Amino acid sequence: MQITAAVARENGAPFTIEQLELDDLRHNEVRVRMVATGICHTDTLVRDGVYPTPLPAVLGHEGAGIVEAVGDSSFRWCLATTWSWRLRTAATASDAAMARWPTAKI
Structure with a gap:
């Protein structure tokens, strides 16, 4: 699945808006169609490297959307549920399992 994301490729460089390939949904994940993010x-x-994080990274930890798909063991969610969140950490493509979000290939 193709997604659009703001990617940080190197410290201090501007974010780039890129098309990325999202990994398949895992059994313990939900996929949310984002309608607002920041x-x-x-x-x-x-x-900028103030908080050391492996780059490249897809950043942004606040958003809202609609649940589009649910993994087979993600029983708390149902399709078309509206959802919003604010995470304390941003997931990187190399460490997305930490936050349990599907990985985007960068």
């Missing part, structure tokens, strides 16, 4: 000062601190 990049805040924490994301720019990560991009």
Whole structure:
């Protein structure tokens, strides 16, 4: 599945808007069609290397959307549920399992 994401490729460089390939849904995940998201000062601190994070990374930890798919052991969610969140950490493509979000190939 193709997604559009803001990617931090190197410290201090501008975010680039890119098309990425999203991994298949795992059994313990949900896929949310994003309708609102943002990049805040924490994301720019990560991009600039203030908070050491492996790059490249897909940042942004606040958003809202609609559940489109549910893994077979993600029984708390149902399709078409509206959803919003604010994570304390941003997941990187190399460490997305930490936050339990599907991985985007960068």
